[in-house]
Amino acid sequence: MKRYFSILTMVAMVALSSCNHKDLCENHRDHAHRYHINIIADYRYDWEECCYENGTDWENEWPEHYMPYDELRPTKPGGLRVVNYNVNGDYNRHNISADGGVVTLYEGENDLLFYNNDTEYIIFSRTGTDASTRATTRTRTRADYKPSRFANDADTITVSPPDMLFANYIENYVPEKVVDPVDIEVELQPLVYTYKCRFEFGDENVPDGNLKYVALAKADLSGMAASVLLNTGETSEEAVTILSDDAEITEWGIRSCIKSFGVPAFPHPNYPTRGDAKHALVLNLRLKNGKYTTFEFDVTDQVQKQPHGGVITVSGIVIDEDDVTSGSGAFDVEVDDWGPYEDIDLVL
Numbered sequence: 001m002k003r004y005f006s007i008l009t010m011v012a013m014v015a016l017s018s019c020n021h022k023d024l025c026e027n028h029r030d031h032a033h034r035y036h037i038n039i040i041a042d043y044r045y046d047w048e049e050c051c052y053e054n055g056t057d058w059e060n061e062w063p064e065h066y067m068p069y070d071e072l073r074p075t076k077p078g079g080l081r082v083v084n085y086n087v088n089g090d091y092n093r094h095n096i097s098a099d100g101g102v103v104t105l106y107e108g109e110n111d112l113l114f115y116n117n118d119t120e121y122i123i124f125s126r127t128g129t130d131a132s133t134r135a136t137t138r139t140r141t142r143a144d145y146k147p148s149r150f151a152n153d154a155d156t157i158t159v160s161p162p163d164m165l166f167a168n169y170i171e172n173y174v175p176e177k178v179v180d181p182v183d184i185e186v187e188l189q190p191l192v193y194t195y196k197c198r199f200e201f202g203d204e205n206v207p208d209g210n211l212k213y214v215a216l217a218k219a220d221l222s223g224m225a226a227s228v229l230l231n232t233g234e235t236s237e238e239a240v241t242i243l244s245d246d247a248e249i250t251e252w253g254i255r256s257c258i259k260s261f262g263v264p265a266f267p268h269p270n271y272p273t274r275g276d277a278k279h280a281l282v283l284n285l286r287l288k289n290g291k292y293t294t295f296e297f298d299v300t301d302q303v304q305k306q307p308h309g310g311v312i313t314v315s316g317i318v319i320d321e322d323d324v325t326s327g328s329g330a331f332d333v334e335v336d337d338w339g340p341y342e343d344i345d346l347v348l
Contacts, residue, residue, distance in 0.1 A: 035107055038181040039100035041080055041114070043166050047072040047194040048309030051267075055305050066311075072194055072257065074164040077116030080188075085111040085131050100186075105175045112170040114186055115230055119163040124230075131169060134236075135191065135261070136227040137162040140243050147241070148280035150298040151222035157240045159226070161259040165191045169231040191228050192259050193309030195221060199254040199283050199295075200315035209253070210319035216286040217247035219256035221312075223279035223303065228261040237265045253317065254283065263307040279303040281312060285319070293323050 050057050062069045082094040086106040094103040095117055105112075111131045121138045140160040147156055166188035176182065197219055201209030221242045225235035247256040263277070279302075283295040297314040306312075 033177045033179055034104055034181075035175040035177055036102055036104045036181040037175055037184045038102050039080070039082060039096065039114075040183055040185045041098065041100040042185070042187045043074075043076060044187060044189050045073045045075075046190050047074060048306070049193070050310075051307050052305060056310065058310060066196075067255070072196065074166075074190065074192075077164065077166060078118035079116065081115055081117035083113045083131070083133075085113070102181050105173075107177075108174060110173045110175065111231075112173055113167070113231055114169070114188055115165065115167040116188070119165060121160045122162050122165060131171075131231045133230045134227050135162070135165055135230055142243055144292070145220075145243065148220070148222055148282050148296045150278060150280035150296055150300075151241065152239065152278045157226070158220075158243050159240045161242050161244050161246070162192050162261060164259070165228075167191050167230040167233070189233065191230065191233055191261065193262050195258045195260065195303075195306070195309055196311045197221070197256040197258060197281060198311065198313040199256070199317055200313065201253040201317045203316050203318055206318045209317050210321075210324050211249070211253060213287050213289070213319060213324050214249055214254070214285050215288045217249060217254045217256070218284045219244050219247055219254075219258060220282040220284070221258050221260065221279070221299075222282075223264070223277065223300070225261040225264045225266070233267070235261050235264055235266050239264045256283075260309075262309070263303060266307045277304060281314060283314075283317070287319070287323060289324070291323050293319060 048058060059069060077098050080096050080098050080100065082096065082103050083091055084094075084103065084105050085091040087109055090106070092104075092106075094101075096103065098116070113131045113133060115133075115135075123136050123138065125134050125136070126132065136159075138160045140158050142158065145158060147153075168186050168188045170184075170186070199217075199219075201211040203209070221244070223239045224242055226238040226240045227236040228234070242258055242260055244256055244258045246258070247254055263279075277300065278298075279300045281297045281299045283297075285293050285295075287293065295314075295317055299312050299314065302310075302312050
């Protein structure tokens with residue numbers, strides 16, 4: 001009898017535990033309601049955009065002899081950061097996959113800021129209690145740097161080119177308390193654009209411009225925006241000079257692709273008539289005989305028509321014969337660089 005009673009007791013306990021387990025599961029589902037959303041991220045892979053009626057629609061008017069247009073497009077970033085702010089100024093950061101993921105929000109209104117989190121040279125700083133976050137880049141120094149005579153005196157701050165930056169902003173989003181997160185599709189826009197700079201060598205007297213004597217090349221672009229607001233895309237009024245080490249020697253000259261936030265104070269209705277806007281493009285060369293030479297160009301007209309990237313072309317470059325024939329006399333292709341850049345974390 002004792003054995004029989006024990007078996008019945010065990011059966012009752014199992015039945016009772018099953019009922020309790022069912023109740024617990026139902027209660028757990030009630031508690032699973034949360035203010036969460038599922039981000040589905042996409043990106044606009046533009047390296048330039050035509051902003052004016054008199055600007056060049058490069059995507060549709062791309063010259064065949066240029067490098068492929070699509071080769072300049074940015075690639076998908078390595079990750080995505082989502083920052084949600086509430087009305088009290090509190091905020092949470094979420095790092096998710098570049099394709100998206102689930103994030104939990106505050107009850108009530110949320111301002112959502114999205115940007116890629118895989119940048120190296122960009123510095124982020126909040127400018128208030130809301131989603132006003134500003135992106136700047138690291139200051140960069142070079143011992144032999146001299147401001148161009150075509151640049152503004154204020155453009156003496158030199159910086160590294162910014163990394164590729166995508167962003168988007170959703171204001172006053174009110175989430176629902178749900179079990180399964182609601183899908184939210186977000187397309188991130190580019191905030192960094194590329195200027196494809198073409199330095200074309202040669203004239204009537206020296207067709208090749210003595211390009212064959214160039215060992216190394218670097219380019220500087222002045223008058224560019226120091227920073228950009230992530231939630232609006234508006235650039236600062238402050239201008240800086242970008243020191244770029246991305247230069248390639250080709251059969252026709254030198255090509256440099258310089259990334260930037262674009263022109264200062266843009267978008268701004270008065271920008272096209274700004275009288276103080278100046279932009280200088282500088283080509284720094286080291287020759288195979290160890291000598292250095294510099295070419296400066298006023299590219300203000302070209303840049304003002306292309307506030308968000310594009311093509312800048314300068315031509316007729318010829319290296320002086322005295323620079324070519326004088327010097328060490330030993331032409332060595334394997335020359336060293338003219339000193340490393342020094343990057344400094346400094347919020348502009």
